[in-house]
Amino acid sequence: MVGIGMPICSSFCLSPAPTFKESELTAAETANVATRTDPAPQSELDLEHFLPYRLSVLSNLVSSAIASIYAERYALGMTEWRVLAVIGPSPGLTASEVVERTAMDKVAVSRAVDRLVKSERISRREDSNDRRRSRLRLTRQGRAVYAQVVPAALALEQRLLCSLSPADRQELDRLLDLLGEAAHRL
Amino acid sequence: MVGIGMPICSSFCLSPAPTFKESELTAAETANVATRTDPAPQSELDLEHFLPYRLSVLSNLVSSAIASIYAERYALGMTEWRVLAVIGPSPGLTASEVVERTAMDKVAVSRAVDRLVKSERISRREDSNDRRRSRLRLTRQGRAVYAQVVPAALALEQRLLCSLSPADRQELDRLLDLLGEAAHRL
DNA sequence: ACACTATAGTTTCATCTGAAACTATTTGCA
């Protein structure tokens, strides 16, 4: 489903403790604000420039900003919000299809669906062909929430992206795809 | 401490539901693989192209890959690993300085420190000037863990980054900085 | 029809999480 033609990773990437020429460092240091964009020459770890850490902090910041949209006003958790967001445009999805699309945990989805059903935001109807499955769709109330939260979420995304030029955004998109593939193959 | 000269966000970024010319869409659609790098013209949300979601998925993937380095072999949780990683190069930090540097929760840090002290990876010594504070530093065992985990973590970072050209990495660094700033001002 | 395997979804359990309240100490100021 993902990544057909992936670039080949050169050998040094797989070595446990890569070493690099010192000479490359000073050249890169002069390059603008950016540091650590060049191959890591040290075996010291500076958390603030460590990519996994930076991703985590950024992601948490953004997630909690998004959460502030739906958490207070609609008493939705992140998992519930995501389930809602996925079911909205695709009524009739099953829970496991939601799992596929959101990459969330099966248990988390199950519980989120439960809560959403209880709070009358989605309906759950047993599939007639396969009684293990349930088809999920938004209720009128669910659509109302969806209609309110989605524009706010998109607006927040825009507030993030508006610091980037159109070219930057395209670049970001490409880089995230590349990193996603790289991360996918562990 | 962060962000002195930040770019000004143009007005539409603050509007709750930005609208854009339809005409921009088709032009951008032709642009390579990338979609959604252009201003969102629709009020539909496609989770897979939604930046906050992509960041979250990527970050989780990467985090769990990193975790597999230290979790199994050293019985470290993510918070403990981070505390270790921060204290390592800066012996004598206090817990709240760790909080500042890691952007982690105060409680999480407190508990991580507790566990690390119990497992003899760090020592905690009351500050002589301020008896509320404790100075934290790695023990011999802590240094051993640090010395083993850090290279593995850096190697993993390299495996991620090796799908990017040097120019890409610099670009990534810049974009993450920009997004970080944007996220920081909510 | 029967047994075996796979899949959908739920429950259990042990752990992690963070907001709020709390203790202890220091700092600011009258």
Next chain:
DNA sequence: TGCAAATAGTTTCAGATGAAACTATAGTGT
């Protein structure tokens, strides 16, 4: 000095989390 406010760190509590076990249904081969 002495008292109010701030700070460092811990505890409490209520909920979120995910691995593993479980239930129920469907598919597959004999």
